[in-house]
Amino acid sequence: MATPTSELTAEQIWTVEEGEKRSVGVIHIVICALLIGIGFVVGAFGSISFPLGFGVNFFWTGIAVQNVGAIWFGAWGVIAAFIFPFFSNGIAGTPFYVSAAYIPANLFQALAPAWAFRFFKADPRLNSVRDYVILLVAITVSNICGALYSPLVVLKGFGLLTAESVPIFIWGWFGGNEVAGIILNIILMKALSGVVIRTPAFVKKWWA
Amino acid sequence: MNKTLLGYVPEESPIYVIHPFVKLFFMLVVSLFPMFITAPEWNSALIILILILMWYSRIDIKILRFYVPIAISMGSVILLTYTVFGGNHPEFITLVRVLGIRIYWERVRDAIVVYFRILPMIFTMVFFLSTSRERDIIVAMRSIRVSFAITYLFAMALRSAGMVMEDFSTVREAEQARGFDSAGKSIAYKLRRYIMYMVPLFAISLRRSEDFTNALVARGYSFTGLLRNPKRADYILTHYQFTLLDYILTAVIALSFVVLLIYRYGLGYFGLEDSLIIGWLRQLLI
Numbered sequence: 001m002a003t004p005t006s007e008l009t010a011e012q013i014w015t016v017e018e019g020e021k022r023s024v025g026v027i028h029i030v031i032c033a034l035l036i037g038i039g040f041v042v043g044a045f046g047s048i049s050f051p052l053g054f055g056v057n058f059f060w061t062g063i064a065v066q067n068v069g070a071i072w073f074g075a076w077g078v079i080a081a082f083i084f085p086f087f088s089n090g091i092a093g094t095p096f097y098v099s100a101a102y103i104p105a106n107l108f109q110a111l112a113p114a115w116a117f118r119f120f121k122a123d124p125r126l127n128s129v130r131d132y133v134i135l136l137v138a139i140t141v142s143n144i145c146g147a148l149y150s151p152l153v154v155l156k157g158f159g160l161l162t163a164e165s166v167p168i169f170i171w172g173w174f175g176g177n178e179v180a181g182i183i184l185n186i187i188l189m190k191a192l193s194g195v196v197i198r199t200p201a202f203v204k205k206w207w208a
Numbered sequence: 209m210n211k212t213l214l215g216y217v218p219e220e221s222p223i224y225v226i227h228p229f230v231k232l233f234f235m236l237v238v239s240l241f242p243m244f245i246t247a248p249e250w251n252s253a254l255i256i257l258i259l260i261l262m263w264y265s266r267i268d269i270k271i272l273r274f275y276v277p278i279a280i281s282m283g284s285v286i287l288l289t290y291t292v293f294g295g296n297h298p299e300f301i302t303l304v305r306v307l308g309i310r311i312y313w314e315r316v317r318d319a320i321v322v323y324f325r326i327l328p329m330i331f332t333m334v335f336f337l338s339t340s341r342e343r344d345i346i347v348a349m350r351s352i353r354v355s356f357a358i359t360y361l362f363a364m365a366l367r368s369a370g371m372v373m374e375d376f377s378t379v380r381e382a383e384q385a386r387g388f389d390s391a392g393k394s395i396a397y398k399l400r401r402y403i404m405y406m407v408p409l410f411a412i413s414l415r416r417s418e419d420f421t422n423a424l425v426a427r428g429y430s431f432t433g434l435l436r437n438p439k440r441a442d443y444i445l446t447h448y449q450f451t452l453l454d455y456i457l458t459a460v461i462a463l464s465f466v467v468l469l470i471y472r473y474g475l476g477y478f479g480l481e482d483s484l485i486i487g488w489l490r491q492l493l494i
Contacts, residue, residue: 024431025421025430025431026421026424026425026429026430026431027417027418027421028431029357029360029361029364029431030364030417030420030421030424031414031417032361032365033361033362033363033364033365033367033368033420034364034365034368034413034414034416034417034420035413036361036362036365036368036369037364037365037366037367037368037369037370037371037372037413038368038369038372038409038410038413040213040365040369040372041369041372041373041376041409042406042409045402048278054282054326059399061402061403061406064406068410080365083362083365084365087214087365087369090214090333090337091214091215091337092278093275093278093279093282093330093333093334094333095239095326095329095330095332095333096235096236096239096329096332096333097239097240097243097329098329158243159322159325160286160322160325160326161289162289162290162293162294162295162315162318163295164289164293164294164295165289165290165293165294168289168293169289183403184403184406187403187404187406187407188406188407188410191407191411192407192410192411192414195411195414196414199414199417199418200418201414201417201418
């Protein structure tokens, strides 16, 4: 008999039990597509409503799809995380190649929390202080890396910023992602993780 | 005009005879042009060319109104970061001093150059979004033999974005039907409301993922890998023929990029040194 969701420990959530077969299926492609769709809509809201410029925003709601999607759905969430900004930034007027150059930052912002939760066996339902700390540290580190990479490498590389104005964009990127990430991730994970971990779409390893 | 996920497309347009791949190729290649052009007049010429193409394609120019706030905010950000937050540079020519901040000629010039590089990229993107339906992107991907799984992923993603938007309106309408009115409320309040929309949107999408999967499995779809590209009948491609005109246009676009590179790096054109606008502006300001 399966253990009720409420009784599942964090360790059990991430461990593939003996005899349990997990393989990539159509549902993972579907979930990836749905994450791109959600990211497209909520990311565009942030890009249009709070723009700092060149796809950098004061409050980027798309970060929640990157973080939570990758924690729940592993590599499928990571794939969605770097695809949807092309659309959400595109309709907000960000040039295609600027969006393309953001790929490493978007990848890392999804990858880091997904890795942290799997490596430290944190509970996506955020049941303990430890889970909150892992979430907070993971998204902070990933946002710092994204914030340093994008304004320094991308925007400076494209000649869009002066050296003196880079810090504004670094803080803009970091702040816009960090605040939105903390608020939205906690709400979504508290509300939905209990359900998600019971669905066949939930990814324990990286692909299945 | 027809509303699509990505923008508004004209009901009828001469550009529809062109293969979707050519439109995608145009967007990808022409977006690169401003990266190699520094002189604002050449980037302005590119904008005018795209506007002419928009007019020829019967795109309602009114749709540009949506992008005006973006262009203004981007321009303001560029100008502020280059002038107010441009730092102290005694080696530069000071134009004016405002509240103790020196505004330098070189910074104003650079801000104009950068802004005129960004604008054609935005126009190219708007032109693409205003001439391509969601299906065009899928056709373009299939034309260049992108694997079926990836193409299908994109197709489903675009479809699901449409559904998320519908769900979003449904949730808002349900609220309004219960008497909720956000008019006159603060931005912080509206933001809080928006954040709370995300939970039902995610929940609906999760539930929908199983319906989607069941429908696909029932039709015999199975996952064979993201990159494998087994031979299969491609119904959608049968509606789009790559004609001689498409070959010519693709060649012209590619060739114009090569010519641009030769002129830029071989003959030294499109640089700042012989820019008319910058020269004129310099005379005006200094």
